[in-house]
Every structure is written in C-alpha cells, then in structure tokens.
Amino acid sequence: MSTPTTQAPPATGTAPRRGTGGSFLSGSVGRNAGLVIALVILCVVGVVTAGDRFASTDNLITILRLAAVTGVVSIGMTFVIIGGGIDLSVGALVALSSVWATTLATQALADDIHWIVMVGTALLVGGLAGLVNGVVIAYGKLVAFIATLAMLVAARGLAEILANRRTQTVKNDGFLDFFTASPLGLPALVWIFALVAVVGWVLLNRTTFGRRTFAVGGNAEAARLAGIRVQRHTVALYVLSGITCGIAAVMLMARTTTGSSTHGTLLELDAIAAVVIGGTLLIGGRGTIVGTVLGVLIFTSLSNVFTLNNISSSAQAVAKGVIIVLAVLLQQRVAAGRKQRRSPASTPPTAADGAPAGASPGVPAP
Amino acid sequence: MSTPTTQAPPATGTAPRRGTGGSFLSGSVGRNAGLVIALVILCVVGVVTAGDRFASTDNLITILRLAAVTGVVSIGMTFVIIGGGIDLSVGALVALSSVWATTLATQALADDIHWIVMVGTALLVGGLAGLVNGVVIAYGKLVAFIATLAMLVAARGLAEILANRRTQTVKNDGFLDFFTASPLGLPALVWIFALVAVVGWVLLNRTTFGRRTFAVGGNAEAARLAGIRVQRHTVALYVLSGITCGIAAVMLMARTTTGSSTHGTLLELDAIAAVVIGGTLLIGGRGTIVGTVLGVLIFTSLSNVFTLNNISSSAQAVAKGVIIVLAVLLQQRVAAGRKQRRSPASTPPTAADGAPAGASPGVPAP
Amino acid sequence: MSSGDGALLQMQGIVKTFPGVRALGGVDLDVRAGEVHCLLGQNGAGKSTLIKVLAGAHQPDEGEIRWDGEAVRLTDPQAAMKLGIATIYQELDLVSGLSVADNVFLGRERSRFGLSRPAAAHRATSALLERLGHPEIRPGTEVGALSAASQQMVSMARALSQDARLIVMDEPSAVLDNEEVERLFAVVRDLTADGVAVVYISHRLEEIRQVGDRITVIKDGRTVATGLPARETPTREVISLMTGRTIEYVFPQRTERAAVTAAPLLEVDHVTVPGHVDDVSFTVAPGEILGLAGLVGSGRSEVLEAVYGARRPTSGEVRVDGQKLRPGDVAAAVAAGVGLAPEERKSQALLLGDPIYRNITLSSMARFARGGFLSVRGEKAAAREQTEALDLRPVDVDREVRTLSGGNQQKVVLARWLLRECRVLLLDEPTRGVDVGARSEIYALVRALADRGVAVVVVSSEIPEVLGLADRVLVLAEGRVLADRPATALDEHQVLDLVMQGTPTHTSKGHVA
Amino acid sequence: TGNTPEASESGSGSGGNNAASSNDDPGDTVVIGFSAPAADHGWMAQITAAAQAEADRYEDIDLRVAEGTNDVSAQIAQVETFINDGVDAIVLLPFDGDAMTPIALEAMQAGIPVINVDREFSDPNAARVTVLGDNYGMGISAGQYICSELGDQPDAVVAEVAGIDSLPLTQERSQGFADALAECGLDVDNRVAAEFTVESGEEVTANLLQAAPQIDAIWNHDDDQGIGVLAAITNAGRDEFFMVGGAGSANAMRSIQAGDSVLQATVIYPASQAADGVRLARLLAQDKGLSDLTDVEVPRQITLSAPVVTADNVDQYIDSAFES
C-alpha cells in the first residue's frame, strides 16, 4: 500500500500494491496491522461486554473451531484469487464431498478397511471437482465466475441426488473419535486449520508453486512468455481449492457428525469476504495467507461477540455491515500510516490527488 | 478479440478486445450471436418437449414477466461492472426499498396523495443506498466487493427491522391497478423492463456518460488523465444501480402485492451471472446491454422449460450447471468463428496458442 | 523559430517525493511559445514525473508553476487542460476498449443534450489523423486492436484536438519507425509555426538535433543545464551532463569471426504464420547477432514470437541445436534455452506489482529452488548481481517494478534473460526507451553474450542500431524476407530502399486488426 | 409419511389408514402443479418427497413439480406456468404466503383450485383448501412442555435456537413459545437463529453455549438443524439441561427413544402437509368429497395439530416420522 497519490487503476496493472511474500512476522502480520488492530478491538469489546464468558479458554476454542472450516476453504480460495481466478463452487463442493464420504457404501467400506477411506473419498471428490473447474477454465477458457457458478449449481444438485436430500449420519466411531479429540488441549479441527494455514503459507511464500501463482495472477501473459505453463498451473490452483473443500467437508462431518447437501451453504461468500478483507486483490497477483486467516477470525469473533450479547439477528446484520466497512477503513489508514512513517519525506495523502479507481472490484486500499 | 496469441492479460488493459458500442443490430446482437443461438436452441427444446405449452403467448409473457425483475437489476449491474465495480447489495436493496415503500406510513401518505409516493420512496431508498455504496467505494476507497457485501448484510438487517420481519401487504388499489395492467397485451412489468433496457442501451452507447463508464472501467488512470472525474462517476454508477433496485422493488411489489425483507434473495448472483454470461467482463471496460438482456432471458427460459418438463429440482440443478457451461462455450466458438470470417488471414485459434489468462475472473472468451 | 522572450511556462524548484523516492529534487524549466524544448536525462532522472506535475496528474510537494507569467495551481488534469496544456504520456494512456474517436475526445466528448454525436467525432478524428499522416486508422476501430505505433498516433491526435498552447510529448518516437518520426516532426514544425510550444522528450539524440530548439537536462531529479541550444551543443557535452561521465556513444567492436562455419545454433525453417509471417527461414550461429530490420508492422515481432512458441506457426519448424522445438509451446522453448525480451514490456514481460528480484528470477526459479522450496536470499543475491551489471537504478531489488522508470523496467527484462543464461536470445526492441548511457551498456552486453556463444536475434526500429550491432541483417517486409546480408554490406539508405520496395503502398501498413 | 397416526381429518398417510374409501378408486387423470420453496433442509425436502410419493400412489395423478425456489418472483412465474398450462389443481407451499396471494387468486379465478400448504395466504379466497401446520401451536406445545418440566423454577434459564429468522413462521413459533413460557413465569434468556441446516445449527449453538454457561432447557425449532445442535452440545460436553426439538424427524425420535442425549421431546410439525394437499387436490379435481368425514365436502381449512413426542409416546409416532 502507498499513499493514494499514486494509486493507479487495476486495469493498467500499475496500481501500487503491497508486498507479497516477506518474512512472516515483520512482513505479513505487519502489513496486516490494521486487521490485527481490528481483531484486538473486537476482543476488547468482547471482554468488556461479555467479560469472562468471552475471555474464557472454552470460548476462544469455540471461536477457533468455528473459524476452522471457513478458514481451510479460505486458504484454498486465497490461492485461486491470487492466481487471478475465483471459485464460487466451494460451498457446493464441501456439500458434495461430505455427502459422498458419508454414503452407505463409503461408510461400509470405511468400516471394513479404515475410516481414512472416508477422508480419502472427501479429498478425492473435492479434488476431482476442482479438476473439472480448472480444466473448463484453463482449457475451455470459460470465465471463472461462470464456470464455478455452474459447478456450484451442479454439485449441489448432484449432492442432493446422491443423498436423496437426507442428512447422512456418520456412524464410524474411529472417525469421530479421531476428529473430535483435542490433542494438547486444542480440538483436532483447530489443529487441521493451523496445519493447512502453515502449509498454505509455506507453499505460497517459499516455493516455486507460490511464486508462479503470483506471476499467473499478476500478469498471465508475462508469466506465459517467461516460460510458465499457465494453463496447467491454473488447473492446479482449482484442484488445490477443491482439495481444501474436501478437507473442510471432513471437518464439517466431524463437527456435525453428518454429511448433507446443505453443508457449506453460502460458504463461498464467507470465504471470498475473508480473503478480500484480508487484503488479497480480487484481480489477482497479490495477497497473503495471514491476512486471510485474520479475516476469517474477525468474522467468526464478530458473530461470537454478538451472540454472547444476545443481539437480535437483524441488529447483528446492520452492525456487521457497518463494522466490516470500519475494519477495512481502519486497515487502510493504518497501512497508509505505516507507509508514511517509513518514508517521512512523502506527501500526505490528499483526496484530490489521484486515486482514480474506486470503482474497481479489486482496487487495493490506498 | 483477436487471435489468442496476442491476448494480453486483463491487468494491463492492452488486451485486444471486442467492440463496445456499435450499431444496435449489426453490433450488439451480432456480437452476441452465440447467445442468440443458445436462446433459440433453448426455445426449440422447449417447443419440442412441451409443444404449445411452451410456445403459447401466455407462456412467453410468463417468461418475460419473470425476466423483468432480474432484468432491470441486471441493467444497473451491467453499468457497475463495465465501470469496473461490482454490486453485491442489489438483492438486499430491493428488499429494503420494497419494505420502505410499503410501511404503514408510506402507504398512508400514498393514500392521501398519490400512489406515486410509494414509487418515489422505493427509488429514493434504492438511490440513497447506492449513494452510500458509491461514496464508500469511490471516496472511502473500499474494495467494491467488500463495501457492497457489507451493504447487503446491513440493508437486509435494516429491512427486517423496519418490517419487523413481517410481510407488508400493498393496499393501494391505484398502485396495483397501474402496475398489473397490460397495455397493448403486454404486462406493465414487461414494458418497464423494455423501457429500462432501452434507456440503458442509449445511456451506455449513445451518451457521454456511457463512454465515460467504459473509460473508467477500462483504464481508470487514463480516464483520470483525460479529465474525467472518476470518483464522481463511480458514485453515479452505484446510484444508478441503486435506482434500478428501487424500480425492481416496485415491480416486485406489484407482482406480489407485498413488501418483504426476503424479497430479492440471491438476486445478486442471478444478476451478475446474467451480466457475465452476456459477455460483460468482470474486470470492467467491456460489456453490452443486449448481452445482459439475452443472459437474463436464457436463465429465465431455462427454468421455464424445466418446469414444463417436470424435471426434479436436483436434476434441474445438474442440468443447469452443464447447460450454462455449454452456452458460454457455444458463445465463444461462434464469436471466434465470426472473427475468423471477418479476418480470414488471422491465425486459427488453437489451444496451445496463448490464451494465458484462463485463470482470471474476467478474461474474455478468445 | 522561437518567438518572443516572454516565457509561456515557468516551473521553478519543483520537488516531488514518492514513498521512499525523491523523484524530483528541485527542477526548473522554462518554455517559450513556439519553441521545441527538449528535456533530456537518463532513465529515472525524473522527466516523466516532471511532465506529470505539469499535466496536473501529480501534485508537487514544493515549487512554483507560472503560466503566462501568472502563478497557477494545477490540482487535476482538467486544470492543466483548461490552461491549454496537452500531454502525450510515455505510457500509452488510452482506453483499449473504446474506439479511436472515443479516445480522442475522451473527457471532452462531442455531445448534444448529453447524447453523443459519433458522426461529428468521427469526422473530426479523421481530419486529425489525416493531418498526422495516418488516414488509414479508422475512427471507429477499437484502440486495443491497433499496433503500438498507431496507438501513439491516437494519443497524438488527442493532444492536437485540444487546440493547446503547449503540447508535452514524452518519448513519442519510441514506438515509431524512421518514416513515421519524420511525419511527426512535420507536425511538430506546423505546430510551432502556429506559436504552439512543444516539450519533447526522447532518448534519441539525433532527433533532438533535428527538431529541437533548446535543451534542458535533468539529472537525478535536478536541472543541471537549461536553455542550451539544441543544434550547437556537442553530443559529448549533452551526454556528460546527463550521465556525469563521458561515454562514447558507439557500438561495440564486432568480433572477428571465423565462427560462421560453426554449425548453426538456431535454425528457422520455412515458418509461416498466416497473415503475419510468410515462409521465413534463417539460421543463427553461436556467437552471431542477427538483426531484423523492417517497418513497423512488417512482422518482425511475429517472427520472434513464432520462434519462441508464443505464436503457433501453421507450417515450418524451429530447431535449437538440431532439436526441433514443439510448436506453440513457450515453456519448451525456454527449457531449450531460448529467451525472449518482448516488445511490450509492461503487458508482456513484467509483473508490475512484484519486486525487482522476483521479476528477474521468474524464468530461472528452478535454480534457486530445492525440492520446490525457494531460497529468497539466493534469488536476491543473483538479482543484485544482474542489476549492478546493468547499472539498474534503484539498486534496491525489493522495489516494485511499477515504480521504476521506463528504461529501468527494460533493464529488468534483460536481466531476467541474462540470469537465465540462455543459448538463444530474442530481443524485440531492446533499447526502446533506454537512455544513451544504458544503451551503450546494453550493446556491449549483447556483444559480450554473443562472444560467449549465445545466438542473438535483435529486432529494432532504429536502422543504425541494427546495422551497428548485428553481424548479419535480415530485412523484412510484409512478413517476407527481402534480404539477408552481412551488416557491413548494408547502409541505412540501402535498408530503407529495400523496405520501401517491399512495401508497395504505405497505407498497406494499416495496423488494423 | 403421515405424522398423525390416529388417522386425523387430514386423511393422509402412506400408512393407508383409510385407504379403503372409494375415493381411492382411479378416476380421470388429474394434472396437479406443485410448487414449494427450495428443498434446502430436510423438512422441506421431505415435503416434496412426500408429495411425490403420494402422487405415485395414484395412477391418475400427473404431478408437475416446479424447481424449489426461495425467490417469490420465480415462484409466481411457476404458478403462472401452471395456469397457462391449464393444470387441474395447484398445490402451493409458498415461500411467502402474502406474496403468493395475488397469483393464487388469479389461479382460482381461472377456475383452478389452489391448495395452500403450510404458509397461509393473506386472502382466504386465494385457496380452495388450506392445510396448515400450526406454527404458533408448535411454540405453545414446546413452551408448555418446558413449563411442565421447569414450572417450579422461576429462575430457570431457557434458550431458544430458532430457524430462519426472516420467515414469518419462525416469528409465530417464537411468539407461541414466549406466550406459553409466560404462562408459567418463564422467559427466553438466550435466543439464536440458525438456517434450518445442520451446519448452521452447530455453529449458532456453539456460540450459544458459550453465551449461557448454565442452561435449564433449550427449544430447537427444527430437528434437521437439531442434529447440529446436538453435535455442538456433545462437543461442548454439556448436559445440565434438556432439549425439546421441532418438526419431529425420525432421527430425533430415535434419540428420544434411546434416551441417550439431552433431547427429551420434540414437537411435531407434520411434513405430510403437501401430501395431504396433493390428495385433496385430486379429490377436488375429480369432484369427490371426503367420504370419511361427516361433512363430505372438502373443508376450507385443515390445521394439523402439533403434538409433543416424548419417550412415553414415541413408539406411536416413530414409524411415520420423516427421515431427515
């Protein structure tokens, strides 16, 4: 981020943007200082209004556990969006994977062999559906929005047919025991989320795969002319997103002890919102895992604080809308401030000066 | 469009792309030949499978009337998206406008003065909410996705509070008589849709406002350097979208004789899908009203044909997903074919050949 | 030609700072009505920043601008346009989705009651393009479908349409060929004869001599000399003012090559890309530099793209070291040791939002990765080595490429392929927008690479550059090879003659898709 | 499918309790249009499935099922399509009763009998028959049950996990619940709203359990989301309270039967309503009456009761409960 002075439009690719990789603490977290502050404010509000009920370990674990499913999907979504795409099908893929992994046949197989079969099924279904997304987008050259919207509709329909619209109960005790355990005091779901986030961070910032993702999303033509197989990479991104949906399905199966075609309803909106609030540009080429994780935590804590205070769902909605806007504005101001401090000589940001592209869906904060 | 070889990435704004304005028939419709073909195929399927039940005037009017509400919102959405933004709040704004225009107070006022008060209220509420969107995006520099998502949440919450979660019935006979009339055999709603589409087309293709919308969305920096007040224009686009939501609210009120906080649920997805399937780029700078209208009609006819053929909802969903993908692929092939014929010398498009940006949410078809 | 002593424009002590960079540290500029005032300086000296301040696109931190003797504040581009300042920006600032006419009148649309009047705009645009000598560009064409040169003409038409008193041109000739530059100069002379002032920026010193009246030299964001007579000031002096060094502006010595007998490294065999490349064959030996000359639109870029796999030929084949390359597969070409520095660096080569080092290592990532894990430290060290070798400024490899000046961005692209250590290097307009100092360095580098056994193909619109740098020259017209001769056997006039012969009418250069 | 095993006036049920009546004899083929909200949760899915199953039992019924939708505008278009099509009767479970009233009126005016299911129209003339579950009654039943268990503890903490909050039916249920609790001096201390899905049930309950460290009773509006509610309770390791469900799924009843969870009771909200509707539509279209009733004319309104199912009477209901 920089002062708005030089903010250029996204369409020209000259927009000033924040750094991408960077070392973990000084980089990602520092860059997301505004989000951290927003989260801290939220926690302070929680403590003030709900006291120990908020600050208790149990409650924090509840927040983390609720954040876990959306979080895992959002990590996959972060990759897709940085790579210049979007995946609207995630919620439906979670539903489809959960249903497929809990059909009578799969559960019978799991009983015979090992519950890992259910996990494998979920991941495989998610991955394959992601593969279809990726191939249609990269080789069929369909706009990602439409291709994954079609997948959303189709996958949910398929899940309904498979499940006959029934909620399928997970019977396998091994599965339930494993995923509802709490090693070292933290629930398995939280461990999975943490693991996926860390793997995602390393993959994005420390591997050639991550670097290519930035390149493909930042300037696909330049990436192609630099020798990157853009189409293949695009497919890989959607497969990755599909696999995270499979993981999320397993987590939801553990959390609710069911597989259902209604799982993950509107999850795509939550995930995209978390990714975008975390500072990832919708036009691709820029984004952080840490920002996404913070984004997910902010949304989850928000609902928690609301519920602790017994606020009506309508009032929650209004407050939520306002808070989202405030959080992002805060993030922008803080980032601008940091920039200022780093370069004391620079111009104070003025509204008149530039900042042309407010209209763009992917315009970064100044 | 050009040969895929030279297709540049969306972020650079230098990609060769299809024309924007052009004369109505040869231009817009011609460019959307694939969509027209898809619609014709759909109609043929309708006639073959449902015979007269599909081809009857009544049925066509039903399709048009259903298309009308989504259609009006989609016209506003087309402007916002061409201008480089996105508006996720449309469904919620329809709900809020419909509720506000049907409160006891408003209806009492309408009874005293004229039912036009209700229409005015709806448009005003929609326009004001759009103004808030626009100001937050253009001057607050919030990403449009997040700003309008926040508005979605907040507006629906506000609508619920206003309506106390009850459905409010429209009592004013003048209002109902006016909007349920069928001048010249076509329902008023269809007339309104037609009017909005024509006004939208003229505004987009024949006025400076339209030219500037393309410029702001295509290259905001260039627009700024050309002396266009980009921020002000951005605000205007969201106000426009808000007003179309107000119009849609009036139409829904006429259709259902109610105002309700549940009106327009998921309308944003329908509208965006129609706009995108109609060939408008999600990254902005490119799009047509005719394409949007065709997109809306395709979606509406699709459900109509499904209903006539008594297909189960789950199977419908799967079929719908597949058909969307096929329709867009068809549109692309036809467009590529037309291009070929126009410039016989150019390279035949091949998959290996370029087309780097399959990953991008807004990449045009080759 | 300069009429009157009263300065039309005076800029004094202009300071402009970007986060972390002081782009302008006190620049003075005064321009008189009816003169062509040339602005010179190295890449990154601050020329473009200065003219953006003048255009109202940037707000200066300090300094004063006087117009007709009165102090003015240019708060936005409109303010500058109202005064009569028209600007042609260095980076093409057109909306590619709009038609030529729409672009020309963008922001000042011809309209009646809010309804646009396309016919009027088309007529006016046609007239302007005619005046610029490009009647073949149709006002209804979409700008995105035009070649870079034609787009430059559209920007020009836009500036002319404003009836300005001062027109600023930031490297307008970079994408033009000789003939088009001549036509541009004719227009400039017309303008100055009418009393319009022109601020002209270019890295081609011979152009300055042809068209300029006075020179202002900027170095590191400060004016180091102003008001120098354009024709009389010796090149040596200008260069030393710009660079602080005395550099010989010459091409490196050709190596005496017995190598011609060596087996060719790159073989291009009857390659055809319909509409662009017509049965082109040539070979390049290791250590050889092949130049491709021709007018804009003659298909030189397409030849390179076909070789590189970025464009799929319908027939013919390309071999590197005897191995056939898979057609239409860039990754295969890169794996075989071919590199391309494309013509449009911003859209085709650079990740503008990424730091310099990532752009440089993009094609050599495998070298810094073990099991897919990257060593960022290794990357940065290698990138730093390259930036130092190329004298790229700033030296900080963490800087976003977007914030670099045009010439330095070009160096980033070159650095990428230098790091890659390719065996075949394809350079499309490698010195476009590069300052004289850096140019000499690039020439030397290319020669040094050739001496190390790299086969180089260079496309340039500057014929002297092709002749000076290359060992052998291929002259192209309309996608066909007209001549294939040793560079020493050709001179500029011969090349031009060849090109003209091969191009029956010059309207056939219509850059229309 | 019937949840009313004692062969109530609804006269429905694949159990075929009263299938002996002559009304089951095949008549002219009847085309019935059926439209309901999106089957986005088990109860609603069961509504459609039961209607379909009912239609399949009669060879003279041709049931046209429109795509379930929560978009009133789309649902109106579906009914329009049915009218254009000239179906013999329409069974309509509106997403929003008020909003569907005008189109239902239109259908009636076109001579097509409309059977209004579950969510009532604002105009009685808009439907020939109205088959309603009793939402307010459901809340009352749940409230009364909790009163009977906790009536002696005025400080008892009662929590409520509602369904989709923007639906009028949720409001009615909550209203009934609050009214019944007030009778015995209790009130709702914590209230959250889920979306009728397992996932949302788990999510809001997890938060609810944090908000209320000590609870005595919970009423959950819907047994589908109830699976998630129970999962959250298990996850949190809480068991100091009892829970009352809603709708009456087989799952819930098995839990009640087994007595292995906090779920002690559930309030039935029959998922057979649409099946009843289809059956009535057939009778109306074939001009038959309800021969089993004293008044053989098909009545204007049928309200299904909302009985409470507990361990004591679960055996009576479990066979006819729906699988969610």
Ligand SMILES: Nc1ncnc2c1ncn2[C@@H]1O[C@H](COP(=O)(O)OP(=O)(O)OP(=O)(O)O)[C@@H](O)[C@H]1O
């Ligand atoms: N938006 C920006 N943000 C940060 N730094 C910038 C920005 N624009 C320019 N700079 C810096 O300002 C300095 C001057 O750049 P400028 O583009 O004016 O150079 P120039 O003289 O036009 O060079 P060239 O001949 O290469 O075009 C450079 O160091 C450049 O990196």
Ligand SMILES: Nc1ncnc2c1ncn2[C@@H]1O[C@H](COP(=O)(O)OP(=O)(O)OP(=O)(O)O)[C@@H](O)[C@H]1O
């Ligand atoms: N995207 C495009 N679509 C269709 N035709 C194009 C496109 N880009 C270029 N052309 C045409 O291809 C021909 C060759 O263009 P190009 O400018 O690449 O040639 P060149 O010899 O490389 O010129 P330059 O000196 O500008 O590099 C021209 O006739 C041009 O109009």
Ligand SMILES: [Mg+2]
């Ligand atoms: Mg410059």
Ligand SMILES: [Mg+2]
């Ligand atoms: Mg070229």
